[in-house]
Amino acid sequence: MRKPIIAGNWKMNKSLSEAKSFAADTKNNVPTTDAVDSIICVPFPFLHALVEDTKGTDLKIAAQNMHFEESGAFTGEVSPAVLKDLGVTYVVLGHSERREMFNETDESVNKKAKAAFNYDLTPIICVGETLEQREANQTMDLVADQVTKALDGLTEDQVKQSVIAYEPIWAIGTGKTATSEQANDVCAHVRKTVASVVSNDAAEAVRIQYGGSVKPANIDELLQQSDIDGALVGGASLEADSFLKLVEAGK
Numbered sequence: 001m002r003k004p005i006i007a008g009n010w011k012m013n014k015s016l017s018e019a020k021s022f023a024a025d026t027k028n029n030v031p032t033t034d035a036v037d038s039i040i041c042v043p044f045p046f047l048h049a050l051v052e053d054t055k056g057t058d059l060k061i062a063a064q065n066m067h068f069e070e071s072g073a074f075t076g077e078v079s080p081a082v083l084k085d086l087g088v089t090y091v092v093l094g095h096s097e098r099r100e101m102f103n104e105t106d107e108s109v110n111k112k113a114k115a116a117f118n119y120d121l122t123p124i125i126c127v128g129e130t131l132e133q134r135e136a137n138q139t140m141d142l143v144a145d146q147v148t149k150a151l152d153g154l155t156e157d158q159v160k161q162s163v164i165a166y167e168p169i170w171a172i173g174t175g176k177t178a179t180s181e182q183a184n185d186v187c188a189h190v191r192k193t194v195a196s197v198v199s200n201d202a203a204e205a206v207r208i209q210y211g212g213s214v215k216p217a218n219i220d221e222l223l224q225q226s227d228i229d230g231a232l233v234g235g236a237s238l239e240a241d242s243f244l245k246l247v248e249a250g251k
C-alpha cells in the first residue's frame, strides 16, 4: 500500500510573513506522517525559516528546484548540499514551468534526481504533455520518454523512493482538470514505464501524483483512482484552509 503524498507548490507567491503565518496555521493540523505525507514547496528564501518553524511537526518543507552540482560558479543557483544542510526533505524537479521558461531538460532533471539522492532529498519529478501533444496523441510516448530519461541510472531503491508528478500542462492553473480517468490512464502508463525500465517492485512502490487544477472539490475522486497516490497542487494550496482540506483528503 503506497502512502498518499500531497504537496502544495506555492510557486513564486507569498511574503515571508504570509509564509510563516501559513505554517503556524497548518503545522499542527495536518494528518500524521503515518497516514499522509503533507508537504509545502516554497520559494528558496523561506526554506530556513519554515524548516525551523515546522520542526517536530508532520508538515514537511520542499524546495521547488535546485542545481545538480554541490558548489561552484553558478550564480543565482542553490545546491543540494545547501538544501540538505537547511533540513529540506523534498525537492521538485522538472516542473513544466521550469522546462518551458528556464531551459530545464530531461538531462538536467536526471542529473538533479541523482544529486538529490546523494543528499538524502526525495525528488518529486514532474512530467506531462502540452495540449498540442495531447491532441496529436503523443501523451503516452512523451510521458514514458520523460520518465525513462529522468530515472536513468538511479538504483531500484532510489526509484522506489521517488515521487513522479504527472501534470498535463494544459490543466495547470487553467481550471481545466483532466478527468480522473484521463489522469489515471497516464499515471498507470507512468507505472508501466517504471516496471519496464526498472522493475515491477519499483513500479509498485513509486508514488505517482496528479497535478493540474486540483482543489478540495475534486481531490477525492482523483485519489480514488488506482494509480494516483497523491497530488501536486498549485493555486489551491495557497490558503491554509484549502491546503488542510487537501491533506485531509489524503487520509
Ligand SMILES: O=C[C@H](O)COP(=O)(O)O
Residues within 6 Å of the ligand: 009, 095, 167, 171, 172, 173, 174, 175, 211, 212, 213, 214, 232, 233, 234, 235, 236
Ligand atoms: O505544481 C503544481 C501545478 O503546476 C498545478 O498548479 P495548479 O494546481 O494551480 O493548476
